[in-house]
Amino acid sequence: MPSNLSDTTADWRARAAWLSTELNRHNHAYYVLDMPSIPDAEYDALFRELQVLEQQHPELQTATSPTQRVGAAPLPQFDQVTHSIPMLSLGNGFEDTDIVEFDRRVRDGLDTHADAEIEYAAELKFDGLAINLRYENGVLVQAATRGDGATGENVTSNIRTVRAIPLKLLTEYPPKVLDVRGEVLMFKADFAKLNQRQRDAELKEFANPRNAAAGSLRQLDSRITAQRTLRFFAYGVGLLEGADMPSSHSALLDWYSELGLPVCNERAVVKGAAGLLAFFRDIGTKRPQLPYEIDGVVYKVNRLQQQQMLGFVSRAPRFALAHKFPAEEATTQVLDIEVQVGRTGAITPVARLAPVFVGGVTVTNATLHNEDEVRRKDIQVGDTVIVRRAGDVIPEVVAFVPEQRPATAKPFVMPAACPVCGSAIIKLEDEAIARCSGGWVKCAAQRKGGLQHFVSRRAMDVEGLGDQLIEQLVDKHIITTAADFYKLGILKLAELDRMADKSAQNVVAALEKSKQTTFARFIYALGIRHVGEATAKELAGHFPSMDALMQASEEKLLEVADIGPVVAKSILNFFADPLNVELVEQLLAAGIYWPQNSPTEVQSKHLLGKIFVLTGTLPTLSRDEAAALIEAAGGKVTGSVSKKTSYVVAGAEAGSKLTKAEELGVAILDEAALRTLLESNVGANE
Numbered sequence: 001m002p003s004n005l006s007d008t009t010a011d012w013r014a015r016a017a018w019l020s021t022e023l024n025r026h027n028h029a030y031y032v033l034d035m036p037s038i039p040d041a042e043y044d045a046l047f048r049e050l051q052v053l054e055q056q057h058p059e060l061q062t063a064t065s066p067t068q069r070v071g072a073a074p075l076p077q078f079d080q081v082t083h084s085i086p087m088l089s090l091g092n093g094f095e096d097t098d099i100v101e102f103d104r105r106v107r108d109g110l111d112t113h114a115d116a117e118i119e120y121a122a123e124l125k126f127d128g129l130a131i132n133l134r135y136e137n138g139v140l141v142q143a144a145t146r147g148d149g150a151t152g153e154n155v156t157s158n159i160r161t162v163r164a165i166p167l168k169l170l171t172e173y174p175p176k177v178l179d180v181r182g183e184v185l186m187f188k189a190d191f192a193k194l195n196q197r198q199r200d201a202e203l204k205e206f207a208n209p210r211n212a213a214a215g216s217l218r219q220l221d222s223r224i225t226a227q228r229t230l231r232f233f234a235y236g237v238g239l240l241e242g243a244d245m246p247s248s249h250s251a252l253l254d255w256y257s258e259l260g261l262p263v264c265n266e267r268a269v270v271k272g273a274a275g276l277l278a279f280f281r282d283i284g285t286k287r288p289q290l291p292y293e294i295d296g297v298v299y300k301v302n303r304l305q306q307q308q309m310l311g312f313v314s315r316a317p318r319f320a321l322a323h324k325f326p327a328e329e330a331t332t333q334v335l336d337i338e339v340q341v342g343r344t345g346a347i348t349p350v351a352r353l354a355p356v357f358v359g360g361v362t363v364t365n366a367t368l369h370n371e372d373e374v375r376r377k378d379i380q381v382g383d384t385v386i387v388r389r390a391g392d393v394i395p396e397v398v399a400f401v402p403e404q405r406p407a408t409a410k411p412f413v414m415p416a417a418c419p420v421c422g423s424a425i426i427k428l429e430d431e432a433i434a435r436c437s438g439g440w441v442k443c444a445a446q447r448k449g450g451l452q453h454f455v456s457r458r459a460m461d462v463e464g465l466g467d468q469l470i471e472q473l474v475d476k477h478i479i480t481t482a483a484d485f486y487k488l489g490i491l492k493l494a495e496l497d498r499m500a501d502k503s504a505q506n507v508v509a510a511l512e513k514s515k516q517t518t519f520a521r522f523i524y525a526l527g528i529r530h531v532g533e534a535t536a537k538e539l540a541g542h543f544p545s546m547d548a549l550m551q552a553s554e555e556k557l558l559e560v561a562d563i564g565p566v567v568a569k570s571i572l573n574f575f576a577d578p579l580n581v582e583l584v585e586q587l588l589a590a591g592i593y594w595p596q597n598s599p600t601e602v603q604s605k606h607l608l609g610k611i612f613v614l615t616g617t618l619p620t621l622s623r624d625e626a627a628a629l630i631e632a633a634g635g636k637v638t639g640s641v642s643k644k645t646s647y648v649v650a651g652a653e654a655g656s657k658l659t660k661a662e663e664l665g666v667a668i669l670d671e672a673a674l675r676t677l678l679e680s681n682v683g684a685n686e
């Protein structure tokens with residue numbers, strides 16, 4: 001309760017009444033419309049405040065208070081179903097102490113010895129909606145939502161479209177009546193597909209899988225439900241007639257499994273509070289990999305007899321507790337929208353936020369991904385927004401709250417120039433992402449990425465110069481351009497963190513060794529936009545020297561196989577910048593060189609027309625080297641084996657390509673056989 005409230009009955013009453021109205025309004029949006037108006041954490045905070053207020057002032061509590069009720073009344077459009085046994089909610093806890101306290105309450109309630117450990121069934125808290133499935137003589141006859149706990153909505157025809165739910169139980173002796181309780185939910189992948197379809201059809205997207213599941217099940221037209229993939233997990237029981245109730249919760253779920261009802265495997269029987277907390281932590285680490293969303297775990301006293309002794313409070317059983325994960329969503333204000341320049345020059349709009357605690361940390365900014373996304377979500381400076389931080393994922397802005405948009409809200413405008421280097425920001429028509437046109441030589445934001453690429457295995461191939469080392473070198477201003485690598489001495493390197501003399505020597509030796517390279521590798525290492533390895537090879541084969549390449553006109557570039565206008569323009573732009581030309585000159589001056597003609601000892605183009613596939617690890621040649629030799633002899637290297645393949649060159653740990661070659665009867669060579677073939681003229685076509 002806010003402390004600025006003076007301690008008078010009138011104030012409590014007003015606050016409690018206000019909280020009730022708010023909670024009822026949010027309940028309606030959440031349960032009836034399937035469109036929550038605030039994040040769950042904020043709803044929970046209001047709910048707790050009212051609970052505390054009512055505990056302190058019992059006279060405020062009414063039977064109609066939101067704290068005493070479950071869910072919301074069913075929609076009048078649906079037929080109503082009165083539950084034989086009410087469907088309740090769950091009490092919940094967040095902190096370890098809440099769990100220890102729950103275990104203590106259970107032990108007190110059972111009057112067991114202080115040191116007797118209780119057996120609990122622990123399971124997942126699925127983020128969907130509760131359903132009651134009535135089976136009579138083994139046949140599904142009715143399905144109803146929880147509604148307000150006493151009365152739910154009849155959704156039988158919709159539930160019949162859910163393939164995960166059996167229409168008939170797998171038993172010859174079904175009970176006369178069985179109310180199976182469980183959760184209808186939507187898996188993450190199905191949710192993503194549904195929202196993609198909604199977007200394509202320009203329909204409203206669902207906020208999360210829970211709302212999508214609820215919105216899909218609570219449809220008046222079952223054909224719509226049938227198009228959405230819903231799933232189901234059973235976790236409880238209502239009325240049971242004509243069979244004995246299993247003696248524990250775990251036995252109930254085992255029985256369900258035998259009856260053909262889907263039961264989640266992530267469950268355990270544990271002992272005492274320590275067992276509960278261990279389960280919680282274990283599930284916490286598995287959570288990101290689960291194919292569906294959960295918002296916590298649920299603990300239930302396992303023995304049915306003990307459950308009955310404990311009984312119920314108004315809206316929840318005393319024998320169960322939901323242990324919830326920290327909220328992943330919260331609302332806050334957008335103070336500004338800035339742009340960040342990524343390692344490849346990609347410009348990302350980022351919302352600066354009023355600090356907010358979400359997903360277990362304080363968040364002050366969140367990604368907006370790209371310009372189109374900002375427009376689509378219509379996020380403006382000044383908006384109140386819902387921020388989401390799930391696991392270790394970067395926080396993102398989910399949506400803005402329309403009712404709270406101020407008149408002064410300002411739409412985002414993409415700046416014309418890079419905030420880091422001042423170069424123009426450009427966006428190609430067919431790309432979602434705008435980029436700084438400065439490139440890595442000019443733009444400090446792209447420098448580290450560019451330098452890492454420069455030394456990478458397929459470029460200059462400098463061993464021992466890892467990403468972290470480069471970050472340090474740049475951050476300590478030891479290096480600004482790629483040419484600086486070749487000025488590095490052992491002493492400078494040995495000054496760095498975690499750098500032993502020996503490793504420093506190795507790096508310097510590796511740099512020295514990298515000076516002898518190929519023309520193609522050097523072109524690729526320059527990191528010219530759109531010039532990948534293949535294009536670099538084409539260029540190296542086409543132009544006799546670096547000078548020739550740097551001076552090539554657009555027409556000349558277009559003569560090269562596979563080079564179109566976009567790539568040609570990119571190459572022209574790169575060499576139009578004096579900084580880049582200077583870099584090339586410095587690198588060559590530092591001693592980088594390559595054999596002028598073909599880098600190998602191949603005598604003739606005798607393998608013209610032959611198609612090779614490389615697989616596995618060869619004893620001495622790297623794959624690149626083998627490919628270069630084959631190409632120098634006129635052969636062609638492709639990625640997959642077909643009837644057209646002339647030879648498959650197989651090394652250690654060759655996989656499916658080798659099998660395929662054997663199936664198709666393609667000739668298989670080892671490295672020695674390849675060398676023989678390259679050196680002789682046996683493959684000649686003439």
Ligand SMILES: NC(=O)c1ccc[n+]([C@@H]2O[C@H](COP(=O)([O-])OP(=O)(O)OC[C@H]3O[C@@H](n4cnc5c(N)ncnc54)[C@H](O)[C@@H]3O)[C@@H](O)[C@H]2O)c1
Nearest residue numbers: 026030036038039040043089090124125126129130235298
């Ligand atoms: N954002 C909003 O405006 C808004 C409004 C109302 C409610 N809510 C949210 O809804 C929740 C309260 O709803 P509630 O009363 O359904 O309670 P609850 O979701 O906290 O717990 C009860 C429900 O958990 C589900 N459940 C999942 N796995 C289960 C399992 N293994 N065993 C038993 N039950 C399981 C069942 O559907 C059950 O009805 C809160 O998280 C609240 O934040 C949000």
Ligand SMILES: [Zn+2]
Nearest residue numbers: 418421436443
């Ligand atoms: Zn820039």
